[in-house]
Amino acid sequence: MVPMAELHCHIEGAAQPALVERQAAKYGADTSAFIRDGRYVWHDFTSFLAAYDAASALFRSEEDYAALAETYLTGLARDGALYAEIFVSPDHAREAGLTPQAYLAGLAAGIARARAVAGIEARMIVIGVRHLGAAAVEAAARLAAGCGHPLVTGFGMAGDERAGRMADFARAFAIAREAGLGITVHAGELAGWQSVADALDHVAPARIGHGVRAIENPDLVRRIAAEGAVLECCPGSNVALSIYPDFAAHPFPALREAGCRVTLNADDPPYFWTSLAREYALAERHFGLGPADLIALTRTALEAAFVDEATRRRLLARLATAPAAAAG
Template identity: 60%
Template sequence: MTQTLTAALVPKAELHVHIEGAAPPDLVRELADQHGVDVSGLFAEDGSYAWTDFAQFLAVYDRASRVFRTPQDYARLAETYLRSIASDGAIYAELTISPDHAAASGLSYADYVGGLAEGIARARAATGIEARMIAVGVRHFGARAVEQVARQVAAYPHPLVTGFGLAGDETEGHPANFARAFRMAAEAGLGLTAHAGETAGAESVTAALDFLQVSRIGHGVRAIEDTAVVERIVRDGIVLEVCPGSNLALGIYGALRFHPVNLLRRAGCRITLNSDDPPFFGTSLAQEYEACARTFGWDRAQSLEITRTAIAAAFCDEDTRARLLHAVATAEDAPPDPA
């Protein structure tokens, strides 16, 4: 059996996908027509999102997000994405949600989360996939905006909003600026994660760990540039939400064989695989598993370990975690496909 087929049979879990960034172009165009939103210049001739660098990607992402105007729009988005990855074997996903983007479209936090929760429920009923939400503040919107998100999440708790994070441009604002927001989120009982070590270097990972007290790092791959940072990640059991396809699309690495995900794994880091903003970056969760298995020679057991790591680090209740781990164990015990 080829590595690609082996990976395809693996139950998958995703900890790092931005829900607005998971919007298929066809859905964005349909909702733009429905709501009368101008999306001219947003798409290339082949129908994909049109961007050339990180700054333009952020601008296109923001414009595409504005077509989601109602709770029903977000319910449809969540259901569409979760059903698509469930068809590729995903059993769990954490959707990164951005209350700031919802507010820009005129939606309250409660309506935003309620719509997403409805989509999650519909996808679970149809496929059995479990999902939770991680509310993030946008770094380049400033510390006050990030604190406002933390206040909203704490003031209006929802059983499916189980995490808090920091996204956006890593070059904008030192993590110390956001420490207060993360303290508020921790006091509200939320799991903590933050983007670092993607467009900024290993020092950004150190700063996130020092000031934000996170248990997970979004991306984190540029920790490989500093042995001491890698050693700290291993020692402290920090989980890395690695998004190889995203890193390639943004030009951080030129080819998957040069990506440090396998070096980090071999160094003892706890690695997960994720799609980040899949239609923007021409990837999917299944492609991430399959490409890494093929490129680095991972067998089925190693791919299953990636899923097991994600579930162990998930911001979910222990009963759900136990059920998901049981599903992985069942897959591990199953006889290999004779094909």
Template identity: 70%
Template sequence: MVLKAELHCHIEGAAAPDLVLKQASKYGVDMSGVIRDGAFVWRDFTEFLAAYDAAASLFRTEEDYARLADHYLTSLAREGCIYAEFFTSPDHAEKSGISPFAYTQALGEGMLRARAKTGIESRMIVTGVRHVGVASIEAAARFAARCGHPLVTGFGVAGDERQGHMEDYVRAFEIAREAGLGITVHAGEFGGWESVEAALDHIRPARIGHGVRAIENADTVRRIADEGVVLECCPGSNIALGVFPDFASHPFNALREAGCKVTLNSDDPPYFWTSLEREYLIGKENFGLDASALTKITRTALEAAFVDRKTKAALLAKLGKTR
């Protein structure tokens, strides 16, 4: 089995249908319009968001969130994943009626449970949401900088790329950078190559979430490669959401061959009928990557991980033993 690593996953979007149904039973909520035959169902982006919000609303207590993190990370470990980062959202916490601090502590408890059972290492990336607004994003950055949780090691911005401008978020990223947090930002999914260029110009991220539409501009691709920015690619998500019509049209290999550092990730896995294991299978079956190439993808992810040097060295050593 090729060992794997995950850099791009939204924790609320990682809730598996079986876990969501257990939560629905706990709170007496009918999810039959959202989950059928053990899978999420939606027909367009609006329905996807509605399904996402309906499932996310079923996580309401600290124990609920601890269970979510434990369930997801344990499932990743079964797929051969040795390291995972996921995005957290203070906005979702407040919608659920608990404080961002309690939410983060709860997710951290779940992460520790999963590590105790499986050995999987994991970290959290606090995110602001573009379509919620600049003030909310800056509040998320301040929380990330000050929360003091040892497993919070990154900051990012997600949400609708078509709203707001990268320069609006410069202060938020400065707050996070000054606190020593790793920097990633969603761009180049729905926003086109221009959003990637704006991220490089204004945010100077170590990583870009998605970034695949940089392929539309050769200069942007060259710049990503030259600056060593790592792309958190999510092919299954891109096809499910219609960013590209099929895997033959997906630019993963073109970006890789142009010298860009690329990784494989699951984004919101059950909503896109995928998993980290399936993303690596897509790499094998659709992009022609053999075990050696897939292991290099994992190495790229580990080298880009928002962890301390000692942890990173241990993870790379574990990967090296499989060669």
């Protein structure tokens, strides 16, 4: 079992359909519009977001979110993950009637339970939702900067990448950066290479969520490699959303060979019929990576994690002494 680490997963998007159906029964809700035969139903990015929002609305208490975080993280640990970062969305919590403070407390309780049971380390990245507008993203940044929660170590932006200009969100990222939070931003997924360039120009993130459309501009690929921004790649998600027709067409190997720092992630695993373990297996099967290559990807993720240096050293030491790593 290759030790793994994940930097790009939306916690609401990690809820398995069976868990969402239990939540629906708890609250007397109907899931037939977005879950059928135990699977999420959607046909394009817009309908995916609608299904995502409907499922997220069924998590309404601290304990709901604690159970969600614990369930996801213990599952990751069983598959061999040492570390995970989860994207957390205060906007979804508010829509469900939960205060941001209660939302974070619930997730933190789940993280603590998973750590106690399975030994997995985890942190939270607060995200603003791009298609809600610059003011909403700035409000999320202020929350992240001011909450003082020790497990909130980063800030990012997700949502519909086609909404607004990156420059509109620069102030939000400045607020987060001034508070010492790690910076990541979704770019180069639905939109082309220019969205990645805009992110680098206006936000200067340490990491870019997805970023794969950078392959469309060789100069940009060279810039990413030179500047060292880490790409949070999610091949299974990209193929599920038809950004690429299949894994043979995916640019992950080309980005890696060009010297870009790449990692593997599951994004919204059950929506895209994947998992972190499957992403590692796909990279082995379709990208020709061996155990040593996969361990190197995990090392890159740990090096890029939004954690204090003492925690990073412990995680890297665990990686070095893991049986698969030692064998590699």
